[in-house]
Amino acid sequence: MRAVIDTNIFLAGLLNADGGAAKIIRAFQDGEFELVVTHDVFDEYVRVIHLFDNDVPREKSEELLELVFARARKARPASAQGLCTDADDEKFLSAALGGDTDFIVTKNKKHFPKNTVKIVNVREFLGAIEKLRR
DSSP: OEEEEOHHHHHHHHHOTTSHHHHHHHHHHTTSSEEEEOHHHHHHHHHHHHHTTTTSOHHHHHHHHHHHHHHSEEOOOOOOTTOSSSGGGHHHHHHHHHTTOSEEEOSOGGGSOTTSSEEEOHHHHHHHHHHHHO
């Protein structure tokens, strides 16, 4: 199963080790799904996560970023210009389309078009992971 993870999910997981987003991070660490990124997506992860260095222990954020860099499937972005209601989210759709992914996991489902990749929230994605475990 391949997924693009919105930055807001990784940040939430780093800020709350007991929440659903942290379970997604652990599932990625355990190899339960393949993360797909593009250069633009990874750059945003680094930029945004480092903005919260005072709230997230630096070793936790660096460990996650190093793992993403080492293990994520690097995709060539596909054109997604004008498809999202928030232009900042186009990089995630572009990665998903270019990386032939099954899901985009985000807290902002409303920003994405409904007729492309399956757009899910944390709970829905954890449900998909749970189905694979059975």
